[in-house]
Amino acid sequence: MKKILIPVFIFLFFCSCDKFLVENPRTSLSTSEFFKTESDFNLAVNGAYAALRGMYGSRSAWTMGEMRSDNTHYDYKPSDAALAITQRNDVANFMNDQFSAQTSDKWNTAYVTISRANAIIDQIAAAKFSDSSKNAIEGQAKFMRALSYFELVRFYGDVPLYLHVVNSTADVTKARTSKQEVYDQIIADARDASDKLRVPVFPQTGRATKGSALTLLADVYITLKRFADAEPLLKQVTQLNYQLMPNYADAFDPAKKINIESIFEIQYNASLAVPQASEFIYNFIPRMSNSTGITGLNQNTITDLGGFNTPTQDLISTYEAGDKRLDASIAIAEGSFNASNDFVPSVNTAGGAVKSIVGYTAPAGKVGRPFPRKYLHTHTQPRQTNDNWPVYRYAEVLLMLAECLNELNRSAEALPYLKQVRERAGLAASSETNQVALRAIILHERRVELAFENKRWLDLVRTGNAVSVMKAYGIAIKALYTYLPANSYNVDENSLLFPIPYAEMQLNPLLTQNKGY
Template identity: 45%
Template sequence: MKTNKLWIGCLLLLTMSSCDKSFIEIPPKNFISSSNFFQTQNDFIQAVNATYAPLRNVYNSAYIMGEMRSDNTHYIFNSSNRGNLVREEIADFVDNPTAAPTSEKWTSNYRVIAYANEVLLRIDAATIDEAVKKNLKGQVLFLRALAYFDLVQYFGDVPLVLKPTSGSADEIIGVQSALTRTPKTDVYAQIVKDAKEAATLLPNKLTQEKGRATIGAAKTLLGNVHIVLKQWAEAESVLKEVVSSGQYSLLPDYASVFSPANKNHAESIFEVQYLQGNLGLQSSFGYVFAPNLTNLTPLVGFTFNNQSIGGWNIPTDDLVAAYETGDKRKAASVVEGYTESGKFVAQPFIKKYFNLPFPTPNGSSPNNNDNWPVYRYAEVLLMLAESLNEQGKSSEALPHLNAIRIRAGLSATTTTNQAELRELILKERRIELAFENKRWLDLVRTGKAIEVMTAYGTKLKASGKYPNLLTSSYNVTQNRLLFPIPFSEVQVNPKLVQNPGY
């Protein structure tokens, strides 16, 4: 029987070179809603694989809003615009609704949601293996919840779309069908519902194919949502389930957590899958976060012009100074400089994703193999410590916090003062999860963003290192805690009211 395919272009399921199973897919070129596509179990598997694909686009540029907007990272000033001025504007709080990274986050997350909705519309009635059905449904519920969680934290009220919308592919993906913004309380309620249901359907890490969502991933996401909503008891309960599951553990060596040779390890709960090669699945973080040199030979051992690619997400002096003496995470997270022509250049850059030797580039394009860590067991322990401390159970919080510190080579914390421990946990999150897109959201949810970023901006202006800063740079107000709805979305759909201040 002739089948109308869901995607125009090629969709492949690859097996990674390992004795353990894993998966990764080529993102679809286009998306066409078609009830005729879903005929076989393999059709549903392909559709679920496609739902993961847009995550690579989400996380390719997520650092701009998640880290560069904070006091963790900035950029190397370049007097000649590299064609990415919008990244600098986002970091400096002078961005506007036309910024491409903002649009990418919006569009790619809604692409995840659109693909998930297509599967969810049909999977209950599908005549496929019941165990496979449960697994696939759990995966797309998790992915939809993850996408909405990302959207609601950065944009506030967003359209809540739970069924495929009619119309063209652009309407489905861009949610350009005269939808209004749903109150964030309702969006959060749906996220919780999806994550809870996903947790009842998904298998555990040991039995799930590597790279796919698991019960642990769903419960970690749920715990994170409860943390953001300050639902401390609920967060404690679900995070304790992750800990007691026995599925996860801290790796002894912090640096090995980020090795491309060690993907989807015992500490990994969910990570976005990348794969080097010529299929368009590779990552580029090592180049983007490296200095913007015309010749990277001193750093990578081969000639590569990184002038137009690198110089982004550069660790700030403030972050480098925050590491305690003897903290093993510093050397694993930050390179404080490099030697060129016999001279040391004191230009820090991120080490976590700078894993040598680099694979051979695809011509002038980076071709790296690093996955992106979305959730690690270390964060589960820190969230559990936070949820316990906020309920006055500070002594119960200490073992979870200290597991992180001891792994880093630091002494255990002994204070049970709630206010002191609150600050210590936030600091540990900053160091442990540095460059994993957590800092800006942490500052916002803890109510510290305006204070911290105003002070940081004052310091940055006084340094004289950034003559490009505008007078309005780092004018951090309540309006700037959310990002603007992309201009293209508001232009097509006037019912999408813009966030204040934009």
Template identity: 40%
Template sequence: MSKYIYITFITILGFSGCKNYLNVEPEVNQNGANYFKTKDQFIKAVNGAYAPLQDLFNGQFWEMGEMRSDNTSYQLNNQDNSGTLRQEIDEFREINLSDEVRSFFQSNYTGIGRCNVILTRLPKAVLNDIKATDMISGQASFLRAYYYFNLVRMFGDVPLVLEEVTSKDQAIKINQRKPAADLYTVIIADASLAIDKLPEVYADSLKGRAAKGAARILLADVFLTLHKYDLAVQQLRPLLTSVYRLNSNYADNFDTKKKNGPESIFEIQYMEGPNSLNSILADRFVPWDSPDGLITGFPIDHDAGNGWNIPTQDFLDAYEPGDLRRAVSVGEDYISDATGKMVPYVKKYTSPHAVRAISGNNFPVYRYSNVLLMLAECLNELGNSGEAVQYLNQVRTRAGLPQFSNTNSSDVRKAILQERRMEFAFENQRWFDLLRTGTAVAVMTAHAVKERQIKSYLSQGTYNNIRLLYQYPQREINLQ
């Protein structure tokens, strides 16, 4: 793992050194005027463009991409209900003043801003290293495409900023929202450029960076979202003969000793230790009233910081008998003293670590199993259900499940969506799957009925408006 992948770029414009009051422009001072000159400086800038991903996946992404769906909810905390903003996202009650939604919006644009600086400054620099230049521009293009893909799926029309912003007037001018179609055009162009520029693989010391396979699957995901199945297939097929493959053991995908393994195409990098580069999800997803040390090995706060992204009964009931992924994904060994009932919790991001709430579990964004199931979905929609089932069954076999033999396209479609639900549980895929397949309203309406039956404490208005897009942050509206 490259140490650089963890370095946070201090500001969009550059680094600031220590100030020497005896020198008006000290040589050690690095700023927007004298930075972005060398390969090393650009590499550090690219590392900074990755940095917002760590905050996104530690925080708002699982709230808005997983807990929004029928997969997870929250454990009611009668002692500390200060986490109501997260509850509102789960229950479709959040408003456009939501801090969680605003933070998601801003974090993605922070990443975009850093990519824009790199892509604006790189053509003006003379690095004399074509390979390094391609790697830098490819990573920045990939990241900008991914950040915009997050935004357009969550909000629809958003501002489209493709250059470095250097003034307040410029910032105000580019704050107007653009049609989603315009954003997708840029996303496709950026991902395509990344495919051309990025290497197939990196040396072990550089693993964690986006390679060509990451750009291919991102572009395939975009085409799948747009229902351009034939174009998605063109990007997915080369990955079948690439360096990626399924791990024989599903659990290896989440083992901190096997990070960035053969199934990993792109994952968010975390480092254990008190370095602000760690994952906090083990604590977030533990039942808030569980005894200290029972699940994570350490005391927990027993407050609004715990008890989130709790698997729903709806989700647990969806498992087929014998599914080997269940024991890896879900903990079902805790009985609440308060209710006398089992409270499930997410296990994927729980691993031994030395300090409380500071673990090193990476977060998977794209795995090779996603290639197989995306390809199966595309082929089925293109009328080739027979071949689609072959890829579906590769994933089912690894999970210990019997082969799916029905080739009726409608049944295959349902089977693929179901398989994606279990394979990518708690990996922030479910809400996007429901959106893409046009099933979000129907699925969440049925889910709401089940939730109301078992949760007498739900607030009035819960699930009354199954919105497909999040409300545009009020702060951004005020700036227009």
């Protein structure tokens, strides 16, 4: 089977929800004119997959999912007040507003994905090819639509619900739909996708499978605290022949992508003639004029590129002694910061400045700046890496199942699933059966297992820990970094949602703003 190849062009008729032409375009096709053959539909599905990159692998994704939490921070450079950098820092500092492009990108790309999925769903019933192929196409489209709305409702709350192609300005101006109704639609789409999609076949192709849809549906139920509904779905996933990779680092190795642990990941490919590459690591290493000492290739990361998603000491300290995931997840860039607050590596030969974090002590005159190692892999061109972005891994399924069983007062049954994750990490199995204590253990396990996968902020919110944890973290980090403003980390219930983008509110007068913005 062929792996997904995402087309580099974007169809004009897959418009986002905020831009329309009154006059029918004479140089492009409508969806009804375009969608004829199975190949047409598969090409459109690939276009929807491409849009997912903006939701998961973009700067807004890890800014909102990790830097908003106690997992990561940023390198501060007082002389650089560029708007994009300031806005990104503001998200971490709980000072962001409705004008921020760093929090509007997720909204925009989610609706682009939804628009493309809707175009497929609207037309698939009339298609003239096999029901088997139609089910596979519709299942993928509904999975992506459900995934997109799940991102929107968790980050923004009530959002407009579009279930068909938007053909006029009248179709655009919708008020915000209640979270309950949005969740009902997500559940309906994910259920339908799980019925229509095929079971995973290994090696996988990168397309959504029955396992992807079941995992998404279970994740939705867990978010809604419907643990009894999630449990059988997760147990069904455990019967689909997924396994943990033998070594934690293997799960992220581009040479082993879409492996037996992968349930769904966002695809990138640096080997094509026109690369569809990722560049995560260049955002996560320090600001430096020459990145050779870390990536092996020369790239200036000083301007609006490096210095973000920096692992905090709070995260590093939470790893247990002997946890193999620490070294696989976080490395040290050794060097010094110059007078401009830019990083100068201690060794500038390929990878020479990269040190293991385990037992690390900076030598005299040097500093050790941590960065997410799980996205550092060999590549041939600067800013063109082959790393995929993980959305769901089998390790998370095991932790979700353990969480469900614990919440259903069957804590002893949860331990074997937790054990699998901990044993791979080189840690002893837990014997804790007190529900409250085990709940904290599982949340901690999620933190270290899924670090830098954009899960931490959402975990804090859904478990009711965001305000208390981030208030305490804010006090600690403000004592550590004197550059943080006095009004930073003013965390309250309004902070749990991000603002509706200002531009969207200007285009759609029926939209209302979230409290606090």
